[in-house]
Amino acid sequence: MERKNISSPSFFIGKGQGDDLISFGSGQPDLPPPPQVYDILPTYRSFKYGLIQGQENLRDALAKQYKDAHMDQFVVTNGASEALDLSLRALYEPGAKVCLPRPYYYSYPHNVALASMEVRYYDLERGKINLENFKEQAKHCKIVVINSPANPTGSAQDIETLKEIEKFCEDKHIWILSDEVYKDLIYERENYLIEGQRVITINSFSKTYSMCGFRTGYLYARDPEFLQKVIEMKTHTSMNTNILGQEMAFEATKVSQEFLDEQLKIWKERRDLFYEGLTGLGLDVWKPEGAFYLFPKFPGKNPTDVVNDLYHDHKVITYDGHWFGSPTRVRFSYALDKEKIEEGLERIKHYLDQ
Amino acid sequence: MERKNISSPSFFIGKGQGDDLISFGSGQPDLPPPPQVYDILPTYRSFKYGLIQGQENLRDALAKQYKDAHMDQFVVTNGASEALDLSLRALYEPGAKVCLPRPYYYSYPHNVALASMEVRYYDLERGKINLENFKEQAKHCKIVVINSPANPTGSAQDIETLKEIEKFCEDKHIWILSDEVYKDLIYERENYLIEGQRVITINSFSKTYSMCGFRTGYLYARDPEFLQKVIEMKTHTSMNTNILGQEMAFEATKVSQEFLDEQLKIWKERRDLFYEGLTGLGLDVWKPEGAFYLFPKFPGKNPTDVVNDLYHDHKVITYDGHWFGSPTRVRFSYALDKEKIEEGLERIKHYLDQ
Numbered sequence: 062m063e064r065k066n067i068s069s070p071s072f073f074i075g076k077g078q079g080d081d082l083i084s085f086g087s088g089q090p091d092l093p094p095p096p097q098v099y100d101i102l103p104t105y106r107s108f109k110y111g112l113i114q115g116q117e118n119l120r121d122a123l124a125k126q127y128k129d130a131h132m133d134q135f136v137v138t139n140g141a142s143e144a145l146d147l148s149l150r151a152l153y154e155p156g157a158k159v160c161l162p163r164p165y166y167y168s169y170p171h172n173v174a175l176a177s178m179e180v181r182y183y184d185l186e187r188g189k190i191n192l193e194n195f196k197e198q199a200k201h202c203k204i205v206v207i208n209s210p211a212n213p214t215g216s217a218q219d220i221e222t223l224k225e226i227e228k229f230c231e232d233k234h235i236w237i238l239s240d241e242v243y244k245d246l247i248y249e250r251e252n253y254l255i256e257g258q259r260v261i262t263i264n265s266f267s268k269t270y271s272m273c274g275f276r277t278g279y280l281y282a283r284d285p286e287f288l289q290k291v292i293e294m295k296t297h298t299s300m301n302t303n304i305l306g307q308e309m310a311f312e313a314t315k316v317s318q319e320f321l322d323e324q325l326k327i328w329k330e331r332r333d334l335f336y337e338g339l340t341g342l343g344l345d346v347w348k349p350e351g352a353f354y355l356f357p358k359f360p361g362k363n364p365t366d367v368v369n370d371l372y373h374d375h376k377v378i379t380y381d382g383h384w385f386g387s388p389t390r391v392r393f394s395y396a397l398d399k400e401k402i403e404e405g406l407e408r409i410k411h412y413l414d415q
Numbered sequence: 416m417e418r419k420n421i422s423s424p425s426f427f428i429g430k431g432q433g434d435d436l437i438s439f440g441s442g443q444p445d446l447p448p449p450p451q452v453y454d455i456l457p458t459y460r461s462f463k464y465g466l467i468q469g470q471e472n473l474r475d476a477l478a479k480q481y482k483d484a485h486m487d488q489f490v491v492t493n494g495a496s497e498a499l500d501l502s503l504r505a506l507y508e509p510g511a512k513v514c515l516p517r518p519y520y521y522s523y524p525h526n527v528a529l530a531s532m533e534v535r536y537y538d539l540e541r542g543k544i545n546l547e548n549f550k551e552q553a554k555h556c557k558i559v560v561i562n563s564p565a566n567p568t569g570s571a572q573d574i575e576t577l578k579e580i581e582k583f584c585e586d587k588h589i590w591i592l593s594d595e596v597y598k599d600l601i602y603e604r605e606n607y608l609i610e611g612q613r614v615i616t617i618n619s620f621s622k623t624y625s626m627c628g629f630r631t632g633y634l635y636a637r638d639p640e641f642l643q644k645v646i647e648m649k650t651h652t653s654m655n656t657n658i659l660g661q662e663m664a665f666e667a668t669k670v671s672q673e674f675l676d677e678q679l680k681i682w683k684e685r686r687d688l689f690y691e692g693l694t695g696l697g698l699d700v701w702k703p704e705g706a707f708y709l710f711p712k713f714p715g716k717n718p719t720d721v722v723n724d725l726y727h728d729h730k731v732i733t734y735d736g737h738w739f740g741s742p743t744r745v746r747f748s749y750a751l752d753k754e755k756i757e758e759g760l761e762r763i764k765h766y767l768d769q
Contacts, residue, residue, distance in 0.1 A: 071650070074466065087464070094462050102456035108448050110441070110627045112428065139493050139653040146652040150529065168651040175504065175651065177531060273464045274658035296425070297522040297529065298500040299493040303657040304628035 064373060066365055073378050083405040085393040086378035088212055090271040095316045098309040111301035114292050119307050122314040127281060136291050137279045137302045141242050141265040144280040148238055148261050149176035151290040157203040164387040166212045187347050188216030192225055204236040207255060210243040213385045213392040214356050215349020220253045231257050238263060245269040245321055247351040248329045258283055270313040275306040328353055331402060335395045338406040342413055355393045364391045375408040418727060420719055427732050437759040439747040440732035442566055444625040449670045452663040465655035468646050473661050476668040481635060490645050491633045491656045495596050495619040498634040502592055502615050503530035505644040511557040518741040520566045541701050542570030546579055558590040561609060564597040567739045567746040568710050569703020574607045585611050592617060599623040599675055601705040602683045612637050624667040629660040682707055685756060689749045692760040696767055709747045718745045729762040
């Protein structure tokens, strides 16, 4: 029987809940949000439009998380996705180019195209930015996207690299869209916040607080004209972000550091287990500093075959590197518990042994 | 002391809550949503990504509200605003024109510009479409927007007019974006659903169920290619609509017709009271068939002066017709209780008597 190749992540949507499937697919935490976010629900009764820019309590709490920031510098959005979409649309200029990392989060090239701009890529080397190559590409662009820690590589860029990028872009008047949605999932160091007059920080409650489905994200920027443009645009394209999602996110901002540390510990244990497992199977993979992805190469195998074989013959869901601009690797999300990770490793071993 | 003219609705955001102000400004129901929508909150615990297209239970319930419709023909969006934004972006073609009613809902021209298309207008006559003029403009366009019942005019178009538009656009292969967010607020007849292969119906839970702040809207279309394009786009621009807002909307779909009839009765009483009040004051205004707006002309007065005078000297909020493409009229929303409407009428009388 002929088998049609799986062509995009959407093939797997809704799959991976059954007992028999092991899903290293979707990039969403399996751990539930902090219980506090549900505590406000029983008595919640608001229903009117909120401020387009976002609820004041939430923006005030966010401003306190960033040094010298003010609540007026934040716009609450329908997840990081809308923050990215609005930012690119607001910065649109005919003929402008946007520099993306490759491999990339699979929406990036679409976001750039949807904002009618042109893509250039800076190629990562085993997840890391090569500064020379970066500068060579970035100098032709109005905007660069930095994603550290990154999806799909799990890599956090070195702080020296990020500082150099900050300086280079400031000198050349290049805008930086810094997608830091994994900022609280770094195992080796604190997050380094990229700063500057033309920096737009994009973040979300989806990864840190497992609130993916509630779609509460935000952008933080210093340029008042840019902020005004985004708010004006959002007035016409979606209005306020769901007011209840925002209140739940506000509750999440009150969660203790201990809670976040505890989560991080769980993620780190999973990373170590899975990294050791995959290297033990002889796969070519680096140890990621953040997020919850491993991005191995299967020597002698095409990633499309790997994804299809693992799914059809071993009931293991993985994502094809092609979807992220990488023709040699396979993305594994380790957002699942240790028992499942171990069972998944067994199945991969079985596949490789054949 | 010099007074700066109020230049947009955003001036009034957050105002109108005080005891002393009477707000005929914002177009949002003051009546709360059906209590059922809150009933699910205490036990709600989901948090994961939902389907980009929207929750199946909600789409299934929506499909049952439309004759011969299927749940796959619906996309749940962040309010009608996102439905409009995505539809226009999906239909984008270089150089294409979009035909809008004038006066218009104030976002329309911005939505068209944000989708990089060009606007043409068909001018309404006391809220009504002149078919000859409509056809003259529409024949140059790829897309027309129909808004019945309408903001800011309150007019519902005659069924014969809508049928003629359906036929004309089908013959000429023109897409119809039918913004029917006020479909359940018609006082004179049932809503007439515009249908066709190139028709996109836009709707929302904001007006019928007073759920503005939760931003749950949808589009309904028959063209599978268009639907696929919208879903693909939404994957990158916002992902699923807030999952909890969708569950609340699903509960709203179970609300009895009696509840909706009861609401409609309240709105009709307000309309009659306010319409009689304004005509009694000698203002030039038509009796609107739907929505919750009156759009009078103040003979001998510029609407900008009226809005400023009423606000600064009489503490009455109204919206300048200029914001809706009408240089002679003032928009009043009667989304407030009878006592306030009566107090508002008193103040307007006082203003006119001066």
